[in-house]
Amino acid sequence: MVRERTVFHVDVNSAYLSWEAVWRLQHGSTLDLRTIPSVVGGDAESRHGIVLTKSIPAKKFGIQTGEVLWQARQKCPNLVVVPPNYSLYMMCHQALLDLLHDFSPNVQVFSIDEAFIEYTGSESVQGDAVAAAYRLKDRIRNELGFTVNVGVGPNKLLAKMAGEFSKPDKVHTCWPEEIASKMWPLPVGELFGVGRATTPKLQRLNIMTIGDLANAPDEMLARHLKSYGALLKASAQGQEFSDVGPDFRPPMKGIGNSSTIPFDCDTLQEAKLVLLSLTEMVCMRLRQTGLCARLVSVSIRNSSMNGRGHQHRMDAATDNTFRIYETACRLFGEMWQGPSEKIRNFGVRVSDLSLADFMQMSILQPYDERKKRLDDTLDRIRFRYGTQSVQRAAFLASGIAPVMGGVPEENFPVMSNIV
Amino acid sequence: MKAIIQKQQLLDAIVMVQKAVMQKATLPILEGIYLEAGEQLTLVGNCFDLGIACTADADIREKGAIVIQARMFGEIIRRLPDALISIETANGKVKIECMNTVFDIKGMDAESYPLPPAYQEDTVVTLSQGTFREMIHQTLFAVSQDDNRRIMTGILLETKDGGMSLVALDGFRMAVSRMLLKQNDAMRVVIPGRNMSEILKILNNSEEEVRIVKTGSMVAFEMKNCRIVSKTIDGEFMNYHGYIPTQYETVVVLNRREFEDSLERASLISSDDRRYPVRLHVTGDQMIVFSTAEMGSSKENIGVRNEGGDLQIGFNPKFLIDALKVIPDDNIKLSFNSQIGPAIINPIEGERYLFLILPVRIKA
Numbered sequence: 161m162v163r164e165r166t167v168f169h170v171d172v173n174s175a176y177l178s179w180e181a182v183w184r185l186q187h188g189s190t191l192d193l194r195t196i197p198s199v200v201g202g203d204a205e206s207r208h209g210i211v212l213t214k215s216i217p218a219k220k221f222g223i224q225t226g227e228v229l230w231q232a233r234q235k236c237p238n239l240v241v242v243p244p245n246y247s248l249y250m251m252c253h254q255a256l257l258d259l260l261h262d263f264s265p266n267v268q269v270f271s272i273d274e275a276f277i278e279y280t281g282s283e284s285v286q287g288d289a290v291a292a293a294y295r296l297k298d299r300i301r302n303e304l305g306f307t308v309n310v311g312v313g314p315n316k317l318l319a320k321m322a323g324e325f326s327k328p329d330k331v332h333t334c335w336p337e338e339i340a341s342k343m344w345p346l347p348v349g350e351l352f353g354v355g356r357a358t359t360p361k362l363q364r365l366n367i368m369t370i371g372d373l374a375n376a377p378d379e380m381l382a383r384h385l386k387s388y389g390a391l392l393k394a395s396a397q398g399q400e401f402s403d404v405g406p407d408f409r410p411p412m413k414g415i416g417n418s419s420t421i422p423f424d425c426d427t428l429q430e431a432k433l434v435l436l437s438l439t440e441m442v443c444m445r446l447r448q449t450g451l452c453a454r455l456v457s458v459s460i461r462n463s464s465m466n467g468r469g470h471q472h473r474m475d476a477a478t479d480n481t482f483r484i485y486e487t488a489c490r491l492f493g494e495m496w497q498g499p500s501e502k503i504r505n506f507g508v509r510v511s512d513l514s515l516a517d518f519m520q521m522s523i524l525q526p527y528d529e530r531k532k533r534l535d536d537t538l539d540r541i542r543f544r545y546g547t548q549s550v551q552r553a554a555f556l557a558s559g560i561a562p563v564m565g566g567v568p569e570e571n572f573p574v575m576s577n578i579v
Numbered sequence: 580m581k582a583i584i585q586k587q588q589l590l591d592a593i594v595m596v597q598k599a600v601m602q603k604a605t606l607p608i609l610e611g612i613y614l615e616a617g618e619q620l621t622l623v624g625n626c627f628d629l630g631i632a633c634t635a636d637a638d639i640r641e642k643g644a645i646v647i648q649a650r651m652f653g654e655i656i657r658r659l660p661d662a663l664i665s666i667e668t669a670n671g672k673v674k675i676e677c678m679n680t681v682f683d684i685k686g687m688d689a690e691s692y693p694l695p696p697a698y699q700e701d702t703v704v705t706l707s708q709g710t711f712r713e714m715i716h717q718t719l720f721a722v723s724q725d726d727n728r729r730i731m732t733g734i735l736l737e738t739k740d741g742g743m744s745l746v747a748l749d750g751f752r753m754a755v756s757r758m759l760l761k762q763n764d765a766m767r768v769v770i771p772g773r774n775m776s777e778i779l780k781i782l783n784n785s786e787e788e789v790r791i792v793k794t795g796s797m798v799a800f801e802m803k804n805c806r807i808v809s810k811t812i813d814g815e816f817m818n819y820h821g822y823i824p825t826q827y828e829t830v831v832v833l834n835r836r837e838f839e840d841s842l843e844r845a846s847l848i849s850s851d852d853r854r855y856p857v858r859l860h861v862t863g864d865q866m867i868v869f870s871t872a873e874m875g876s877s878k879e880n881i882g883v884r885n886e887g888g889d890l891q892i893g894f895n896p897k898f899l900i901d902a903l904k905v906i907p908d909d910n911i912k913l914s915f916n917s918q919i920g921p922a923i924i925n926p927i928e929g930e931r932y933l934f935l936i937l938p939v940r941i942k943a
Contacts, residue, residue, distance in 0.1 A: 521937040
């Protein structure tokens with residue numbers, strides 16, 4: 161049967177972990193991380209890394225994404241923890257996208273491990289949607305080595321809901337006639353757009369399942385949730401009309417990088433190294449995306465968990481690591497109370513972005529062609545041989561990683577506006 | 580007090596001093612206009628950064644002073660018929676009479692009004708209002724709006740080597756306006772751009788004199804019926820001479836109007852927010868002005884007299900247009916050194932003005 165509209169939602173199962181597992185298998189490992197309790201999370205040695213992704217066996221121990229590592233280890237003492245690998249994920253992301261384009265020209269990146277495909281109109285070429293979804297899933301497994309869930313529905317919302325039904329390596333549909341049977345029995349928190357803040361609100365209204373929400377009186381929803389109530393109800397009824405765009409990621413507003421360090425930092429020298437290390441990754445990503453930034457923000461949190469931040473607008477937009485690092489150091493200097501204050505967490509963020517193709521020169525901040533060439537050269541070496549392949553001498557014997565920071569979540573803001 | 584004055588004269592004075600009255604102040608008296616009947620009628624507005632005092636001819640029947648809420652006073656006078664107005668105070672109230680209309684409104688105690696302080700004359704510069712007006716007009720647009728660098732939110736007024744200059748720069752461009760001045764004291768002050776724009780509105784386009792008086796951390800501008808006192812901005816202004824190149828690779832002479840029109844057209848398609856530059860390509864005695872943006876592209880030729888090498892360079896068109904707009908001459912000189920060095924706009928002869936504009940570096 162050819163439907164009026166068909167959308168696929170493709171979601172990589174335990175993305176970071178699967179990708180790491182596949183990479184290890186291809187490089188001679190005999191152990192498949194996906195078959196044992198394992199997680200991808202911060203630095204294994206550090207105190208405060210968190211779980212980024214978990215394997216399905218790890219899930220059985222009750223380990224949750226976002227949980228701190230030591231807690232996860234308490235639940236499962238044999239837990240294998242592997243560090244994140246940003247460039248590997250970018251590679252896998254690209255490979256996935258290339259394959260998706262074989263099925264439809266219209267692919268929307270939704271996050272690093274999720275995408276929508278507009279299948280409408282492809283039936284005449286690719287055949288029945290569900291059969292194609294199976295082919296897609298199997299091709300990814302066979303050619304790329306990791307598994308995905310494919311959700312098939314009449315719009316992005318229902319396709320995404322279908323993709324979540326059961327994992328891994330599955331194809332599910334959620335057609336309008338299946339909403340009542342497949343989606344309505346689910347807890348209301350599973351609905352896209354219902355998060356931590358909205359769930360308790362709905363539960364207080366005795367709305368426990370998506371079905372309850374779909375059948376709730378408009379007036380009650382409007383009273384408690386304003387106009388968002390009507391939107392949620394429409395979602396619960398499976399209504400959603402947005403297009404699958406080639407790339408509907410909202411324009412990037414800023415790039416940030418933060419890290420909880422494995423020791424209490426109480427010297428300026430160490431603090432500067434941490435800031436430099438964080439800035440390196442921020443600026444690599446800035447240059448990779450072809451942007452310059454004008455606003456630099458630094459945030460710190462001390463051992464009593466008090467946090468604060470300062471920001472500075474530079475005289476001109478730049479993508480130069482050293483320039484941004486200098487500004488970050490100055491901001492840190494403004495905030496830090498001195499050695500008595502022990503810093504545990506540092507964050508560096510740049511925003512007010514503009515295209516690097518057209519860089520407005522400044523009287524006060526002269527352009528330095530040599531610094532630009534240095535940045536570009538370092539980027540090329542690191543891209544080819546890994547971020548640790550070349551490092552600044554200041555990091556030698558410092559015990560601080562020369563480039564800190566992981567996955568560019570902000571390249572893929574998960575909450576793009578699909579509803 | 581009691582004074583009788585022509586409506587238009589009073590209104591003109593109110594409009595002038597209102598520029599220095601706070602819109603919203605913590606103390607009600609600061610939202611008022613100070614009114615004093617002496618030999619003449621004097622009106623004062625003062626917000627500490629800027630104070631304006633204005634005198635108007637009036638028939639003074641009884642001397643005295645009072646403060647009136649500025650907005651209401653202005654609105655009342657504006658709406659009165661064009662006739663003689665009588666202002667009289669009694670028991671803290673102000674009676675405003677004009678033909679058949681009478682207003683009786685509350686006044687505030689003149690004693691507690693913070694008048695701008697009397698000042699000593701440290702250094703004095705005198706020039707015509709019309710000239711000063713043009714100089715402010717030529718530099719004001721380049722004042723920085725960024726409060727991070729306070730010094731750049733002001734205009735530098737400097738007398739040196741038999742001349743006076745105004746200089747403003749915002750980091751991306753700089754405007755310098757100069758005039759010859761025979762005998763004057765050496766002065767170097769930075770005046771807030773916001774105050775300069777108010778002063779610009781008060782100056783008239785005539786040969787009448789304005790005396791500029793520096794005194795401590797203030798600078799006063801004295802005209803026939805009006806005295807303006809402005810705070811100065813502390814700190815060292817940039818050594819702007821250092822930014823101006825001493826020699827150029829490419830120098831073209833061209834028609835200002837033609838260039839400005841052409842830039843306006845080119846910037847139609849390069850929408851501002853994505854910061855697409857307009858490109859200039861000097862080749863022989865031609866300058867090609869072209870722009871490419873998401874919407875499309877444009878291209879046109881301008882005939883120039885090229886006294887140097889060929890060059891390709893990009894600019895934010897607004898920065899060029901802002902400068903071209905305030906130049907009175909038909910023909911100008913445009914000089915460059917490189918794709919990332921500044922462009923300089925000069926008169927063909929003399930040094931009355933100089934505009935320095937930093938380009939947009941276009942990635943190859």
